Structure formats: C-alpha cells, structure tokens
Amino acid sequence: MIPIVRADGAAEWELLASLRRRSGEVDRKVTAAVTEIIDAVRERGDDAVREYTVKFDGRCPETFEVNRDEINDALTLAEPEFVNAMLSAMENIAAFHNRQKQQSFIDTQENGVIMGQRVRGLSRVGLYVPGGTAAYPSSVLMNCIPARIAGVGEIVMVTPPQKDGTANPDILAAAAVAGVDRVFLMGGAQAVAALAYGTDSVPRVDKIVGPGNIYVATAKRLLYGTVDIDMIAGPSEILIAADDTANPVYLAADMMSQAEHDVLASSVLLTTSERVAEETAAELERQVERLSRAGIIRKSLADYGMIIVCRCEAEMIALANELAPEHMEIMTANPLEYIGKIDNVGSLFLGQHSPEPLGDYFAGPNHVLPTSGTARFFSPLGVDSFLKRSSFLYYTREALAEAQVPIVRLADREGLTAHANSIKVRFPDVW
Ligand SMILES: NC(=O)c1ccc[n+]([C@@H]2O[C@H](COP(=O)([O-])OP(=O)(O)OC[C@H]3O[C@@H](n4cnc5c(N)ncnc54)[C@H](O)[C@@H]3O)[C@@H](O)[C@H]2O)c1
Numbered sequence: 001m002i003p004i005v006r007a008d009g010a011a012e013w014e015l016l017a018s019l020r021r022r023s024g025e026v027d028r029k030v031t032a033a034v035t036e037i038i039d040a041v042r043e044r045g046d047d048a049v050r051e052y053t054v055k056f057d058g059r060c061p062e063t064f065e066v067n068r069d070e071i072n073d074a075l076t077l078a079e080p081e082f083v084n085a086m087l088s089a090m091e092n093i094a095a096f097h098n099r100q101k102q103q104s105f106i107d108t109q110e111n112g113v114i115m116g117q118r119v120r121g122l123s124r125v126g127l128y129v130p131g132g133t134a135a136y137p138s139s140v141l142m143n144c145i146p147a148r149i150a151g152v153g154e155i156v157m158v159t160p161p162q163k164d165g166t167a168n169p170d171i172l173a174a175a176a177v178a179g180v181d182r183v184f185l186m187g188g189a190q191a192v193a194a195l196a197y198g199t200d201s202v203p204r205v206d207k208i209v210g211p212g213n214i215y216v217a218t219a220k221r222l223l224y225g226t227v228d229i230d231m232i233a234g235p236s237e238i239l240i241a242a243d244d245t246a247n248p249v250y251l252a253a254d255m256m257s258q259a260e261h262d263v264l265a266s267s268v269l270l271t272t273s274e275r276v277a278e279e280t281a282a283e284l285e286r287q288v289e290r291l292s293r294a295g296i297i298r299k300s301l302a303d304y305g306m307i308i309v310c311r312c313e314a315e316m317i318a319l320a321n322e323l324a325p326e327h328m329e330i331m332t333a334n335p336l337e338y339i340g341k342i343d344n345v346g347s348l349f350l351g352q353h354s355p356e357p358l359g360d361y362f363a364g365p366n367h368v369l370p371t372s373g374t375a376r377f378f379s380p381l382g383v384d385s386f387l388k389r390s391s392f393l394y395y396t397r398e399a400l401a402e403a404q405v406p407i408v409r410l411a412d413r414e415g416l417t418a419h420a421n422s423i424k425v426r427f428p429d430v431w
C-alpha cells in the first residue's frame, strides 16, 4: 500500500519533487474547472450556484439560507453528549485564541505629537465549512471562535447541503453554539465565488476563510484580490518524524487519521529506524481493515503516502522544512527539541501522547492550517486573520516645524515637489 524509500541524499528529494509534480498536474485540471464555475457565478449568480449544486451535491435546497429557527432547533435537538463535547472544545479554543488578541495603541509624546494604531474586526467574513465526504462541526468552531474574538461585524457561513438538499443538523448545532450569524447551504467553488461576488441570496464578504477540498482551495486562490483570503487550506497532510523509540501502532494510526480525509490527502513518515519503517508499513495494512473509510485511506496512501528511512535526525529536519507540512508529529526521544528546528509547519504535535486528532478537535490551537507547502509563508487561522489595522497621527505646529527640513529633503530627492510644497506653504517665512 505504501512505498518505503531509503534516503541516499538524492532519492528522497526526487520523491518529494515527484509528489509535488503530481499534485501540480491535479492543480492544472482543477484550475480549469474552477475558473469555469467562478465565471458562471459572476455572470449568473444564484442560477449558476443552483446548477452546480445539483451537479455536484445532489438536490439543491429551495432557499439557500437556513432560517434562524432551524439553526436554534438543531441545537435544542442535538444529543447532549455532542453539545457538551463541543462546549469543552470551545473553552480550549477560546482560551488559546484569546492569547492572540492584538491591542490598539496610542502614543503621546512630550512635544504634543500623538500617534497610534487602531485594530478592529473586519465588517463581514465568509466561513467555508466542508461537507462533501464528511461533515465538520469542529471546523465551524475553529473558523467562528477567532472571528468572534476579533469582533467581526457579521459572520456568514457556507457549507454544502446533504444529498437530499437539507442541512446537516450537527453543522447547524455547531453554528448555533459558536455564534454564526447567517448560514447558506452551498459548497465547493460555487459557494466561494458567491461569497466573493455576492448574489441575490448571498451577501458579498470582505474575506473568505476556512478549509476545503481542492476545488474550494483553488477557488480561494483564484479569487484572491477580488476578496481577501486566509490561506490555502486544502487536502490534509501529516508528516511524522520518528526514531527507534516510536511505536509503529501509533505511527500507522496517526498517518491514517489524515489519509481518511481525502484521496488527495498526504501522509509521510520519516524515520531513522529501518525496523520502525517496516513495522509501520505492516501496521497500516493491519489497521486499515477495520476503518470505515478504508477505500479513501488506501488510495491516499498509495498516491500520496511514503515512508522514508533517513540516515540521521538532521536529514529528517531538512526534509520536513522542505516539505513544509500542514501537521507534523515528532515521535522521538527528544520531541521538545524540535520546536525551534522546524520552521515551515502549520502545527507541531510533540511526543507520543499528542496525536494529531487531539489538535483537530480539542486542545485549542486552530486546525485550519496551510497545506501544499504554503506553511513556508502562511500561518494557522487565528484572531489576526480577522483583524484590520489602521494608523493615525496628530502633529502640533511646533512639532511639524522641527520635522520640516528632512521631509522637504526627502521629497525633493524623489522629485515630488508637490509633497515638499505641502510642508513649505505652512512655513512661508522659512522657504
Ligand atoms: N487544511 C485544513 O485546515 C483542513 C481542515 C479540515 C478539512 N480539510 C480538508 O477539507 C476537505 C473536505 O473535503 P470534502 O470534499 O469532504 O468537502 P468540501 O466541502 O471541501 O467539498 C465539497 C464540494 O466540492 C465540490 N466538488 C466535488 N466534486 C467536484 C468536481 N468534480 N468538480 C467541481 N467541484 C466539485 C462540490 O461543490 C462539493 O460541494 C478535505 O480535503 C480535508 O482534507 C482541510
């Protein structure tokens, strides 16, 4: 099911490059399909969304927006254990994200100059919550809680309808718990385009955030500029670095926890132990049998899975920083030492007792994370994703008089005489 490769300084880099080339080919086909969908929604609005919903999701709901009573009823009817689990997770997620708050500041100087920075929440954001092959109430919490902490004016959520055209009740219950303002039943690229352009039913938003499959991630990438986006958060990825102390039962289980998301998900194990590599490959075969999404897992591991036997720890670290994975687990004798060594990663999971699903559901850090190597420059979703900053300043006549010479010199140097003039007219006795 999964190839094992021995690192020799060349083979492993070629393999990582080939993984990239293959996903590049997928990207090109998907980009063409998504461009067509975006154009149709821009031109024909709700009608186009309706057609694509029928094509990709089954039945289209009569009205896209879910009414408030249905959202509240979903929470009332939800199993108490499920609601309590969401509330416990929410407490941890809120505690973690409250640490990320940014403050406005105002700086008053002795010469009367005042300057500062105002930080405020965006006016209206769109949350994408996936719902194709699985429903993700946890993603409702991960998207909505930081948005609320940031003070976003209006939180609009889109999520695909179920096959019969209705809303998934767990998603609605999560929306009620988290405090989403409006919910629309539409998914994929068509929903992202509807949020970006606005339609008769859907209000145009300032920023679209949230994870999704390759169609969703591609639509966000193509629409960036028409609307702001958080990052490219596409099909899930896990990279594990393991030494001889790691338990192959855990390694296999954790690799499959991400492989089950999508046939395009990627699970890679780097290990300095030949024994761990062989036993993990065997464990994957053994454990997959009893998992409900075995079909997706097998395909994902065959196409985008790999075990690389590395010659030393430094080689594992170099490969990890090159791959820039969404999630990385460290299963070595010294996990905490990796915190400062892995620069390109969405989220690190340290030690045997911090499996990736702990972060997906419960611990507090966000599970909306950059994929496809974009952890080189993107960060996890957080409160800052929903904020805008602007600055302000106030000078007295005396303070401006003191600053006039360097300003005029710099303006002259740039050949921008109107800039210099704006200073000079205020001090005609000097210039
Ligand atoms: N990176 C992250 O932070 C993160 C977090 C959670 C989930 N995920 C990922 O989210 C994804 C969820 O995927 P999903 O499919 O279950 O739900 P989804 O909601 O992302 O996608 C479903 C939509 O895809 C569209 N679609 C399906 N087939 C299509 C086709 N052939 N052409 C055009 N559009 C098509 C449909 O419109 C459908 O509504 C997985 O890839 C998972 O790994 C990522």
Ligand SMILES: N[C@H](CO)Cc1c[nH]c[nH+]1
Pocket (backbone or CB within 6 Å): 136, 138, 139, 235, 236, 237, 258, 326, 360, 367, 368, 369
């Ligand atoms: N692992 C996903 C991010 O790649 C998040 C998630 C939600 N539910 C389960 N998992």
Ligand SMILES: [Zn+2]
Pocket (backbone or CB within 6 Å): 236, 257, 258, 261, 357, 360
């Ligand atoms: Zn997951």
